[in-house]
Amino acid sequence: MSWADAIDILVVDLDGVVWIGGKAIEANVRALRKLQEHVKIYYVTNNSTKSRPEYALKLRSLGLDAWESNVITSGRAATLWLKKFTKARNVYLIGEEGLIWELEVEGYNIVDRGSKAEAVVVGLDRKLTYQKLAEALEALLKGAYFIATNPDNILPEEGSPIPGAGAIIAALETASERKPDVIAGKPNPWIVTSTLGNIDYSRVAVVGDRVDTDVELALRIGAKPILTLTGVTRNLDEETLKRLREAKTVIVKDLEELLAR
Ligand SMILES: [Mg+2]
Numbered sequence: 001m002s003w004a005d006a007i008d009i010l011v012v013d014l015d016g017v018v019w020i021g022g023k024a025i026e027a028n029v030r031a032l033r034k035l036q037e038h039v040k041i042y043y044v045t046n047n048s049t050k051s052r053p054e055y056a057l058k059l060r061s062l063g064l065d066a067w068e069s070n071v072i073t074s075g076r077a078a079t080l081w082l083k084k085f086t087k088a089r090n091v092y093l094i095g096e097e098g099l100i101w102e103l104e105v106e107g108y109n110i111v112d113r114g115s116k117a118e119a120v121v122v123g124l125d126r127k128l129t130y131q132k133l134a135e136a137l138e139a140l141l142k143g144a145y146f147i148a149t150n151p152d153n154i155l156p157e158e159g160s161p162i163p164g165a166g167a168i169i170a171a172l173e174t175a176s177e178r179k180p181d182v183i184a185g186k187p188n189p190w191i192v193t194s195t196l197g198n199i200d201y202s203r204v205a206v207v208g209d210r211v212d213t214d215v216e217l218a219l220r221i222g223a224k225p226i227l228t229l230t231g232v233t234r235n236l237d238e239e240t241l242k243r244l245r246e247a248k249t250v251i252v253k254d255l256e257e258l259l260a261r
Helices: 002-006 026-035 052-060 074-085 097-105 130-141 165-176 190-196 211-221 238-246 255-259
Strands: 009-012 040-045 071-073 090-094 109-111 119-122 145-148 204-208 224-228 250-252
Touching: 026 255, 040 052, 040 190, 052 071, 052 097, 071 074, 071 190, 074 097, 074 119, 074 145, 074 190, 090 097, 090 130, 097 109, 119 130, 119 165, 130 165, 145 165, 190 211, 204 211, 211 224, 211 238, 224 255, 250 255
Parallel strands: 009 040, 009 204, 040 071, 090 109, 090 119, 119 145, 204 224, 224 250
Antiparallel strands: none
């Protein structure tokens, strides 16, 4: 594991790395239990459906050292953006419990009508309705901030993938003819820098299963990209492979293969 000497921090993705569709990816979990003895691990997910304490609890149940302080979600990053760059207090939300928790813990008021909102926050919502889209649109047309958690078009599941937050954001973009003011999650460096601050990112490695979010994030913050083929990315076409090699991406079948290097 000589590569680990050059690394202080591992930024590890959740969906497609630690678990898939809620089921642990055993080889990766075993590897992470060993890796946590050598490097500091931050678990960073674009999935906003759960809160940091919930993810931490789930990770600890797998024997992984995870607390609210070393778990980051796109919901947390979206909330920190709202806090830093706006004075909005009333938020219309498309999202699930985890996103509500992240906003409320920072004192935001979740409103039930778009007309009352100064900001619209959009994340994955598996109970999305046409009414919610209509309320969000009303707020957006009146000039509310348009804050999106993450661009993921799909989410890996054990069978077929399910539509991700990106698909919901696209619906609102089309209707409002606006682009989000921010997409807080990966590959936006903000998801990492808003919590880790100004550190030496050349001593950070980002582990993930997606090229367009995880590898891209690594490149944007100047960290080392590690791609594990346990999630969304299973096959790589020649062109992508060439691009990944140029970016010095470490590509592994799973994280146990990484341990062997
Ligand atoms: Mg993933």
